[in-house]
Amino acid sequence: MNFDFSDDQKFLKAEARKFLDANCGADRVRKVLDDDARGFDEALWKAVAAQGWLGAAIPEAHGGLGLGHLELCVIAEELGRAVAPIPFASTVYMLAEAVMLAGDESQKAEILPKIAAGEVIGALATSEGPGLLSAATLKASVSGGKLSGVKIPVTDGDIADLALVLAKENGQPGLFLVDLKGAGVSREAVKTLDPTRDSARLSFDGAPAQRLGGAGDGFALVEQVLDRAAILLAFEQCGGADRCLEMARAYALERYAFGRVIASYQAIKHKLADMYVKNELARSNAYYGAWALNTGAPEIPVAASAARIAASEAFWFASKENIQTHGGIGFTWEMDCHLYYRRSRQLSLVAGAPRVWKERLVSQLERRNAA
Amino acid sequence: MDFNDTPDEAAYRAQVRAWLEANAPRRPVSDDGEGGGSMAASKAWQARKAAAGYAQITWPKEWGGQGGTPIQQVIFNQEEAKFPIPPNPFQIGLGMCVPTVATFADQETKDRFVGPALRGEEIWCQLFSEPSGGSDVAAARTKAVRAPDGSGDWIISGQKVWTTGAQFSDYGIVVCRTNPDAPKHKGLTMFWLDMHDPGVEVKPIHQMSGGSGFNEVFFTDVRVKDSQRVGAVDDGWKVSLVTLMNERLAVGGASGAGWREFLEAARGVAGFEGQPAIKDQALREKLADWYVQAEGLKHTRNRTMTALSRGQTPGPESSIGKIVSAMQMQELGNAAIEMLDQYGIVSDPELAPLHGGFHSSVMFAPGLRIAGGTDEILKNIIAERVLGLPGDIRVDKDVPFKDMPTGR
Numbered sequence: 001m002n003f004d005f006s007d008d009q010k011f012l013k014a015e016a017r018k019f020l021d022a023n024c025g026a027d028r029v030r031k032v033l034d035d036d037a038r039g040f041d042e043a044l045w046k047a048v049a050a051q052g053w054l055g056a057a058i059p060e061a062h063g064g065l066g067l068g069h070l071e072l073c074v075i076a077e078e079l080g081r082a083v084a085p086i087p088f089a090s091t092v093y094m095l096a097e098a099v100m101l102a103g104d105e106s107q108k109a110e111i112l113p114k115i116a117a118g119e120v121i122g123a124l125a126t127s128e129g130p131g132l133l134s135a136a137t138l139k140a141s142v143s144g145g146k147l148s149g150v151k152i153p154v155t156d157g158d159i160a161d162l163a164l165v166l167a168k169e170n171g172q173p174g175l176f177l178v179d180l181k182g183a184g185v186s187r188e189a190v191k192t193l194d195p196t197r198d199s200a201r202l203s204f205d206g207a208p209a210q211r212l213g214g215a216g217d218g219f220a221l222v223e224q225v226l227d228r229a230a231i232l233l234a235f236e237q238c239g240g241a242d243r244c245l246e247m248a249r250a251y252a253l254e255r256y257a258f259g260r261v262i263a264s265y266q267a268i269k270h271k272l273a274d275m276y277v278k279n280e281l282a283r284s285n286a287y288y289g290a291w292a293l294n295t296g297a298p299e300i301p302v303a304a305s306a307a308r309i310a311a312s313e314a315f316w317f318a319s320k321e322n323i324q325t326h327g328g329i330g331f332t333w334e335m336d337c338h339l340y341y342r343r344s345r346q347l348s349l350v351a352g353a354p355r356v357w358k359e360r361l362v363s364q365l366e367r368r369n370a371a
Numbered sequence: 372m373d374f375n376d377t378p379d380e381a382a383y384r385a386q387v388r389a390w391l392e393a394n395a396p397r398r399p400v401s402d403d404g405e406g407g408g409s410m411a412a413s414k415a416w417q418a419r420k421a422a423a424g425y426a427q428i429t430w431p432k433e434w435g436g437q438g439g440t441p442i443q444q445v446i447f448n449q450e451e452a453k454f455p456i457p458p459n460p461f462q463i464g465l466g467m468c469v470p471t472v473a474t475f476a477d478q479e480t481k482d483r484f485v486g487p488a489l490r491g492e493e494i495w496c497q498l499f500s501e502p503s504g505g506s507d508v509a510a511a512r513t514k515a516v517r518a519p520d521g522s523g524d525w526i527i528s529g530q531k532v533w534t535t536g537a538q539f540s541d542y543g544i545v546v547c548r549t550n551p552d553a554p555k556h557k558g559l560t561m562f563w564l565d566m567h568d569p570g571v572e573v574k575p576i577h578q579m580s581g582g583s584g585f586n587e588v589f590f591t592d593v594r595v596k597d598s599q600r601v602g603a604v605d606d607g608w609k610v611s612l613v614t615l616m617n618e619r620l621a622v623g624g625a626s627g628a629g630w631r632e633f634l635e636a637a638r639g640v641a642g643f644e645g646q647p648a649i650k651d652q653a654l655r656e657k658l659a660d661w662y663v664q665a666e667g668l669k670h671t672r673n674r675t676m677t678a679l680s681r682g683q684t685p686g687p688e689s690s691i692g693k694i695v696s697a698m699q700m701q702e703l704g705n706a707a708i709e710m711l712d713q714y715g716i717v718s719d720p721e722l723a724p725l726h727g728g729f730h731s732s733v734m735f736a737p738g739l740r741i742a743g744g745t746d747e748i749l750k751n752i753i754a755e756r757v758l759g760l761p762g763d764i765r766v767d768k769d770v771p772f773k774d775m776p777t778g779r
Contacts, residue, residue, distance in 0.1 A: 001375070001380070001442075001677050001679075002372060002373050002374070002377075002677055002680065003670065003674055004372065005372065006372075070372055245758075249759075253760070253761075260764065261761065263761055264763065264764060266747075266751070266763065268760075269751060269755070269758075270750040270751075272754055272758055273749075273753040273754045273758070274750070276753050277691045277694060277695060280688045281664060281667030281671070281691070282667070284670035284673075284674060284688070285663060285666055285667050287673075288666065291372050291373070291374075294372060306662065306663045306666050309659060309663045310666075310667055313660075355656060358655065358656050358659035359655060362658050362659050362662075366634070369631060
């Protein structure tokens with residue numbers, strides 16, 4: 001049994017924490033939070049690129065480090081812990097994974113080295129409005145290589161260079177690469193619950209689009225990409241949830257009420273124990289996802305669903321109960337509690353809401369356990 | 372990261388499997404639910420394991436073990452579980468009582484007890500909980516006083532409760548109050564005693580679930596020799612901590628109906644609009660949550676096994692198991708019977724789904740949430756030992772035991 005990260009991977013994780021402690025403190029995150037004009041921390045993004053993290057799982061032949069997904073998992077956990085205000089997930093978990101999954105050789109050669117070098121920011125554009133998207137409701141369409149339609153919200157849409165857009169072509173859903181700096185694209189920042197992450201409305205009017213993967217594969221490909229992203233996002237969520245537990249613990253040990261530290265009250269102790277239980281369940285599910293992702297196992301969809309459900313629940317619970325443990329001061333702008341509360345909402349929604357993943361999980365269990 | 376054995380582990384597993392293939396029973400024995408009906412089979416299987424060195428793999432060779440590693444014990448347990456082996460009534464004795472006695476006893480006592488316990492010839496029980504103290508074990512009132520004849524013997528009287536296996540045990544270790552003038556943790560002493568003594572009376576407890584897996588044990592002037600004392604006089608609390616530290620690493624999960632059984636049942640039961648109940652979105656969300664919890668526990672055990680495999684001490688994550696599984700047993704069982712609507716009240720095994728398995732979960736889960744540490748005590752343990760939060764403010768620490776308020 002070897003169900004843990006290797007010493008090398010743990011070393012990388014420790015190095016990533018040191019790097020982010022030095023380069024991504026709460027003061028840095030708040031500069032993005034407090035400035036509506038800033039979609040991300042550009043200096044941090046460049047520094048992260050210089051660390052090689054963007055290309056951790058990209059093969060050396062395409063300019064990456066050629067490590068693997070386990071290395072990406074440990075980096076993701078640290079980014080989540082630091083609530084890093086950078087388009088890492090959009091670029092690495094979504095764009096790079098999609099190109100590695102479905103891109104042809106020229107697309108790989110064109111895009112992957114630029115991602116690894118930090119020269120391209122990605123975005124995944126599927127949603128067109130409130131509620132679930134289906135083939136029947138999908139409006140964006142491509143005709144003669146030109147895309148038209150509106151996508152909202154697109155995480156990192158206002159800062160991205162290259163978007164993956166779900167659209168119909170000849171009535172068949174496909175996934176298309178669109179240069180957001182090219183013609184026929186207009187974008188507008190959208191205010192969200194988590195201003196430390198960029199979000200936009202993208203309007204396309206005859207924007208040149210190049211298909212990634214097969215015609216008609218759009219939804220299937222998005223599912224595959226989101227499965228992979230869900231596992232990596234689960235590590236970000238685990239990192240954030242653990243940090244919330246640490247914050248709640250530290251505050252409970254220094255705050256006095258009724259003549260003693262609040263950490264000595266069972267109401268607080270049991271709340272923190274509940275956080276610990278949820279965080280460990282999330283971590284164990286995320287580890288299984290990491291194993292599936294790294295080995296390309298057929299269990300990826302089930303493992304990704306479980307990882308996402310457990311991690312979304314853990315981060316939501318830890319982030320809200322962290323505020324509760326802090327009491328009044330936890331509700332202030334100046335305390336960092338709300339950075340995690342906001343990020344927990346962003347991470348739970350960015351790749352589809354937990355209830356959607358629950359439905360997906362049960363559908364798969366029904367098939368796997370067919371009577 | 373993988374789920375594979377190391378080469379050493381694979382070799383050990385192959386060796387174990389070959390031995391089990393040649394020696395393990397092939398057909399299950401019928402059990403009366405209380406361990407008694409299959410006792411002969413249990414003892415025979417234990418003796419066979421002991422003869423081959425598999426009874427307690429991590430014990431030193433001079434005790435009849437293999438001097439093996441915890442991961443080897445886990446591997447053996449995994450492989451053994453694939454055979455229809457009889458119930459194991461020996462684990463409390465081998466995992467907790469005998470190591471405690473052996474830690475404090477002289478060589479003669481060790482020689483007398485270790486072998487018969489290992490071979491399943493003698494069964495031990497642990498007599499800690501009392502009517503006045505379940506979570507608060509140090510509140511024990513069963514008293515031991517020196518015999519007035521100057522022999523140095525002790526006379527034990529009082530009552531224990533929730534004693535697993537007392538009805539078929541030959542020996543027990545018992546925590547007694549020896550100094551009621553001292554604060555409660557400082558006036559306890561541990562003894563071992565003969566459960567066949569005429570002053571020992573064992574009465575089964577009729578559980579709310581209908582079964583009787585536990586007992587009340589009454590002591591009326593049970594005389595024990597001073598040589599049966601385990602550890603120093605009034606030092607019994609520290610001795611009992613040794614017992615609890617020896618508690619076997621719990622790698623198993625909760626048994627009973629789980630998400631698979633629920634899924635299966637929900638396919639066959641009518642739900643809204645004539646659709647099967649599995650189409651009910653509320654039930655689907657619950658099913659997803661239970662699956663995720665069960666997988667979380669399974670992979671937490673895999674993390675624990677990984678630590679053992681690497682020769683490390685497992686992290687504190689293994690402490691979450693019972694809190695999660697006991698609560699899930701109760702919630703899943705209840706959701707399953709509510710799914711049946713009015714019919715859900717019917718628990719007759721002839722009539723109910725899964726032969727009444729969901730109903731059994733509902734009725735047994737309250738006990739599982741209490742046994743071996745209540746949900747509340749387990750959360751305290753996580754809060755204090757894992758997260759390092761302060762212990763509860765104690766009003767009983769420096770008060771003589773006899774002056775402590777008891778409520779009755």
